[in-house]
Amino acid sequence: MRQGMKSLLTTTKIGLFDQGGLEEIFRHARNLVVTTIIVAAGIHAIDNASSMSALGVFDFRVVGYFVGVIGIVLFCLNLADGLYRLSKVRGHLFFQIATVVIYLLVTVRVAQLIVALRTT
Numbered sequence: 793m794r795q796g797m798k799s800l801l802t803t804t805k806i807g808l809f810d811q812g813g814l815e816e817i818f819r820h821a822r823n824l825v826v827t828t829i830i831v832a833a834g835i836h837a838i839d840n841a842s843s844m845s846a847l848g849v850f851d852f853r854v855v856g857y858f859v860g861v862i863g864i865v866l867f868c869l870n871l872a873d874g875l876y877r878l879s880k881v882r883g884h885l886f887f888q889i890a891t892v893v894i895y896l897l898v899t900v901r902v903a904q905l906i907v908a909l910r911t912t
Contacts, residue, residue, distance in 0.1 A: 820874050824899060825906075827867040832906045834860025871895065 837856030874895065878888050 816877065820870060820895075821898075823870040824867070824895075825902060827863050827870060828899065828903045828906055830863030830866065831860050831903065832863075834858070834863055867899070 834856045837852045837859060839856075841852035841856060871892075875888070875892065878891060
């Protein structure tokens with residue numbers, strides 16, 4: 793049992809530090825934050841369209857929906873990239889499903905945080 797735990801720790805260390813796994817995690821987290829900010833900007837434009845004005849922009853609601861959709865598409869592309877990279881790693885299907893669930897939960901929390909910061 794002790795040898796199995798040592799092997800798991802060694803495998804995890806190699807995957808995270810030697811094979812760039814930690815860099816991938818931070819890259820996806822950064823992309824997640826950026827896409828969430830883009831969606832929040834779209835929502836802000838939709839909610840405050842009547843009080844906003846800019847030269848050459850006729851309807852901020854339309855712009856807000858467009859920006860929001862772009863943010864959602866970028867989020868989905870980031871998720872698909874993560875799933876693709878995760879599928880190349882040898883592992884159980886449970887690990888991949890758990891990773892997606894954690895990713896979605898973190899996404900919701902980051903979106904809530906950004907919206908809360910935006911309203912203060």
